[in-house]
Amino acid sequence: MVSESEIKKSKEIGEKAWKRLMDESLGPTPESYSLFYHYYAGTDYAVNQAVDKAMKKDGGLSEKQCAELYRDFIQDTAATEFMLQAEETILSIMQEVSGIVGEAESATGEYGKSLAQSNKELGDVKSIEDLKKVVTAMASDTKKMREKNSNLEIELATTSQRMESLRVEVETAKEEAKTDGLTKLINRKAFDATLKDHIKKSVDDNTAISLLMLDIDYFKKFNDTYGHQVGDQVLKLVARTLVEGIKGKDIAARYGGEEFSVILPETNLTGAVMVGNALRKAIANKELVNKNTGDTLGHVTISVGAAEALRNEKIESLVERADKALYAAKGKGRDQVCAAPKSEE
Structure with missing residues (x-):
């Protein structure tokens, strides 16, 4: 039987979620409401991290972004x-x-x-x-x-x-x-599980493991200018180039929105930076063509953050350090790779 305190808490969470929808001028879709209900419930760190990151990057969330986040983190x-x-x-x-x-x-x-x-x-x-x-x-x-x-x-x-x-x-x-339906890469949930398994293996085998976090530069502007269909085309192009550019045990994933990640088993930080630069150059060399009109839309660039797992480091910490390195790359002008320090100094 549900207690009065639990009912009261659920009601408070629901009211916060509803207020957030109104504050963000979002339509009260089931996906958006569920996303913010989970956010204020605070039961899933990944959901809160993804929402905060999207808010920091774009200054707000669209209904499409809410639907994508709901699909990536909640819907099963x-x-x-x-x-x-x-x-x-x-x-x-x-x-x-x-x-x-x-x-x-x-x-x-x-x-x-x-x-x-x-x-x-x-x-x-x-x-x-x-x-x-x-x-x-x-x-x-x-x-x-x-x-x-x-x-x-x-x-x-x-x-x-x-x-x-x-x-x-x-x-x-x-x-x-x-699997992510659009790019056919593994999705965020699979990424979390896969990274956990590979980090455990790296500890057992005493080998290095690194992580790349990649983000498409000016993607929102691209989306707004040419529309979501072309935006989806860009996401597919980047995903395909990542798959073509990695080797062996490396695993590419769609982390969420226009952000991707690559798990690099048996790879130290120096190697991770090299892989990141190779992928960055490969994507920059691809010419984007609007499939509907045949018009050339130019080139797409990405910014990359690289981090090597520290001894006994938690997964959340590794992802956060790679993410900070990614934002450092963004801050330095984009279309480049930045490495996270090997220590917390």
Whole structure:
């Protein structure tokens, strides 16, 4: 049962979220309201960090940005609903298999009793006619058992096919839940989990690991000038160039909005800066063409922050240091790479 204090707290959070929507002149969409409700609830550090960062960068949030942040950090509905459906289907299949096994056990038991009875009757045979009756009964029971087994095999084969089909669907749903729909890179949630795993591995193996945070320069101006379709085209171009430019174990992710990240296992700070510069130059050399009109729109540049993980450093700290280095690159004129200090001095 929900307590009065919990109800009061929820109401206060809801009122703060609603006021924020009004202050920001945002439409009260479910995505925007949910985003700010989570923000004021303060239960997810990543949500608050992303909102604060977007506010600092652009001076406010648009409904489109709210929807993107909601999708990147909160929404997991489609995947969750599918998993629930999958669980129900698995339960149904398990019940079917249980029924098939029970039927097989029952049929086997009946066949065993029939054979035992036939064996007993064999001891009482006194004529060829008696023997013929017993053998005929045994043949009939055996035929029924074969038919029953054949039907059971068909049912089990069908069930097996359903399980394989479901397995493929579940794996596909899992991949979709980890992938950014626009750029096809891993999304923020997958990035968090992947970075955590790689940092643990770097500690276990005593190897370096670095992180790049990348942001498209003047993206908002680009979006406002040419429209969101061209903006999406820019995001795809950057994502594709990142994938083409990284190697081996390196992993590119869409961190949120126009910000990307690259995890660099077994790479120190010097190597990270080199990778960052290579990616920056590769993107700057790409010429952007409006697919709708064929017009040349010039070149896109990015700013990059690089940080190498410190001993026993928390993930949040590594991301924050790389992010600060990114903003340092922005402050120095953009289209460059800045490295975070190796210590907190």
